[in-house]
Amino acid sequence: MQAELNIAVVGAGPAGLALALLADIELPAARISVFDARPPGQDVSHDPRTLALSLGSVQLLQRLGVWSPAAAQPIRTVHVSQQQPSTLPGRWTEPEVEIDAAKEAVPMLGAVLSYGALLAPLQQAWDQVCEARLQCRASRYGTRVRSLKPLDGGVELDADIAERFDLVVVAEGGVFAEQARKSLSHDYGQTAWVGQVTVEGLPEATAFERFTPQGPAALLPLGSGRAALVWCVPNADDPVEPLDDAQRIAVLNHVFHPKVGRITGITPLKRFALGLNAERSLVQGRIVRIGNAAQTLHPVAGQGLNLGLRDGFELVRLLAREAGLETALRKLEFRRAPDRWGTIATTDFLARSFTWKLPGLGLARGVGMAALQHLGPAKSLLARQMMFGRR
Numbered sequence: 001m002q003a004e005l006n007i008a009v010v011g012a013g014p015a016g017l018a019l020a021l022l023a024d025i026e027l028p029a030a031r032i033s034v035f036d037a038r039p040p041g042q043d044v045s046h047d048p049r050t051l052a053l054s055l056g057s058v059q060l061l062q063r064l065g066v067w068s069p070a071a072a073q074p075i076r077t078v079h080v081s082q083q084q085p086s087t088l089p090g091r092w093t094e095p096e097v098e099i100d101a102a103k104e105a106v107p108m109l110g111a112v113l114s115y116g117a118l119l120a121p122l123q124q125a126w127d128q129v130c131e132a133r134l135q136c137r138a139s140r141y142g143t144r145v146r147s148l149k150p151l152d153g154g155v156e157l158d159a160d161i162a163e164r165f166d167l168v169v170v171a172e173g174g175v176f177a178e179q180a181r182k183s184l185s186h187d188y189g190q191t192a193w194v195g196q197v198t199v200e201g202l203p204e205a206t207a208f209e210r211f212t213p214q215g216p217a218a219l220l221p222l223g224s225g226r227a228a229l230v231w232c233v234p235n236a237d238d239p240v241e242p243l244d245d246a247q248r249i250a251v252l253n254h255v256f257h258p259k260v261g262r263i264t265g266i267t268p269l270k271r272f273a274l275g276l277n278a279e280r281s282l283v284q285g286r287i288v289r290i291g292n293a294a295q296t297l298h299p300v301a302g303q304g305l306n307l308g309l310r311d312g313f314e315l316v317r318l319l320a321r322e323a324g325l326e327t328a329l330r331k332l333e334f335r336r337a338p339d340r341w342g343t344i345a346t347t348d349f350l351a352r353s354f355t356w357k358l359p360g361l362g363l364a365r366g367v368g369m370a371a372l373q374h375l376g377p378a379k380s381l382l383a384r385q386m387m388f389g390r391r
Contacts, residue, residue, distance in 0.1 A: 005030040005325065008157050008165040010145050011172025012036035014051075014115075014305060015291035017122040019169060019312035021064045024129050024137065026320040033138040034126065035159060036172070040141040044123060047116035050194070050228035052207070052220055052302040054110045055387040057309045066121040072113035073223045076101040076205040078386070081257045083212040096257065099383045109387060112207070112220045112228065145172075150285045166286065166325065169315070171308070173292020177273040184278040184344075188351050190215055192299060193231040193240050195269040197252065201261030202227060209300075210256050214239060216300045216350070217255055229266070230299055231255075232274065240269070274298050276348050282336060283329045288315060295344055298351035301386075303343050310389050311336060339390040 005027065009016045012034050020034050038044075052075070053061075061067040081096035101109050130137045140159070148168055149156040155168045173179070176187075197219070208219040208227075215232035222228055231252070233240055240248065245266050252263050278295035282288055291308025315332055322328040 004166075005319070006164075006166045007032050008155075008163075008168045009034045010036075010148075010157075010168060010170045011291075011293070012038070012123065012126075012139075012141065013171060013173075013291070014118050014122060015308035015312055016169070016171030017119070017126050018060065018064060018309055019171065019290065019316060020126055021066070021122065021129065022060075022313060022316045023319070024133075025064075026316050029136070030319075031136045031138075033140055033165075035140040035143050035145050035157075037144040038141060040139075042141070043120075045116040045120035047114060047119065049115040050112060050196075050220060050222075051115055051118055051305060052110060052112050053118075054303070054306045054389075055106055055108060056389065057306045058108070058111055060309055060313060061118075064122075064125065066125050068117070068121060071117040072111040073221045074108040074205050075110045075112060075207045075221065076108050077203070078109055078207045078209070079257065079259060080209045081211070083210055083255060094257075099386070104380060104383050104387075106387065108205075109383065110207075112222060148287055150287065153286070155286045167319075168287050169312070170287060170289045170293040171291050171312070173294075173296060173308075175272055175292075176275040176277055176296050179277050179292075179296060182277050183280040184276060186348070186352075187273070187275040188298060189235050190232050190274040190298075190351070191235050191238060191240075192272045192274050193229070193233065193269040194272065195229050195267040196222065197227055197229050197249075197263050197267075198225055198265035199227055199261045199263050200225065203259065203261070208256060208260050212255055217252075218299075218302070219256065219260060229269070231269075232298075232300070235273075241271075274351070276344070276351070278344055281333060282311060282340070283333050286325075286329075288329065288332070290315070295340065297344065297347045300350045301343070301347045303347065303386075303389075307340065307343050307389070310339060342385075342390045 007030055009020050016034060020032055023030060023032055058067060078099045099109065101107065127139060130139045143159045145157060145159050147158045154164050154166050157163050157165055157168055202225050205221055207221060210217045214234060218230045219227040231240060249263050249266055276297060279289055282294050290311035292304065294311065297304045314335055318328040318331050
């Protein structure tokens with residue numbers, strides 16, 4: 001039955017193209033069409049947005065033959081700390097957790113690269129597949145999907161014409177502020193300011209996350225003393241917007257842990273509204289949603305794209321192994337639930353916690369971080385979940 005599948009992938013971003021390439025390997029006899037509104041031949045390589053990939057995502061891209069180590073900066077250490085000191089004495093006054101790749105016996109915890117550096121080789125690889133297999137692989141760039149209509153045993157996709165598919169995978173998500181609201185939706189009342197900074201003394205291949213009273217702030221290594229910045233603050237009393245560059249640099253040097261080094265330069269920052277927007281189910285009939293189409297998350301854990309890639313990997317794996325499509329889709333919901341809902345719950349809890357004005361909350365978080373630093377097995381479990389998701 002799987003050999004006869006006619007599959008449409010809506011959205012030629014990283015999640016959609018990775019799924020299509022994996023399906024080309026695992027489902028060689030299926031027909032696969034990728035739809036995207038962007039024009040044919042558009043150069044996507046210069047998109048500067050920064051992505052953080054887990055080790056599991058890197059390994060998937062290596063399997064697909066689209067991973068270029070030269071285009072990415074590895075993350076070998078993750079340092080998480082809390083800005084405000086607790087009232088506990090001595091070493092407990094600066095809560096911090098450090099996860100090291102060498103101690104976890106892996107080459108890296110993940111990697112950082114630009115959106116264009118990830119998307120361009122994916123698009124090139126898919127275009128090559130389509131040229132080699134014209135009868136069963138198609139790129140439908142410049143084609144906007146207007147609607148999806150469930151049918152008995154299939155889906156009607158309305159684009160240039162109405163076409164019937166056995167399965168439609170929606171991988172086109174967008175950002176929180178532009179999305180229609182899904183079943184589970186919550187506006188955190190927070191803004192993420194993103195850009196890049198230059199840092200003197202920045203440790204190599206180290207990602208930093210800092211919990212502050214206003215929200216989390218993170219630095220992702222880009223090499224050569226540069227780092228990508230994600231700075232989350234409340235909308236109602238935004239402390240970043242009125243500042244000039246020199247003032248922003250001064251505040252960031254106060255915000256981040258001294259181990260970061262000294263921030264000396266900053267690019268213009270862009271801002272994005274933050275919220276949770278998630279479907280209760282990945283599967284609705286013969287329509288499957290992955291990535292931001294299924295769940296848009298707060299960036300506090302940096303797991304949005306990684307979760308989408310894992311959704312796609314499991315879907316293709318089940319389609320290749322199960323005898324029937326309906327069985328594969330039922331198992332997808334069950335298999336993905338622990339990883340998906342665990343990630344949604346964790347990021348939602350952390351994001352909401354910065355809006356709670358409860359006495360002792362910062363102290364409790366700091367004590368938990370300090371304890372985790374000294375609990376080797378628990379820290380290793382956290383590291384494995386960051387790299388590979390919940391299994």
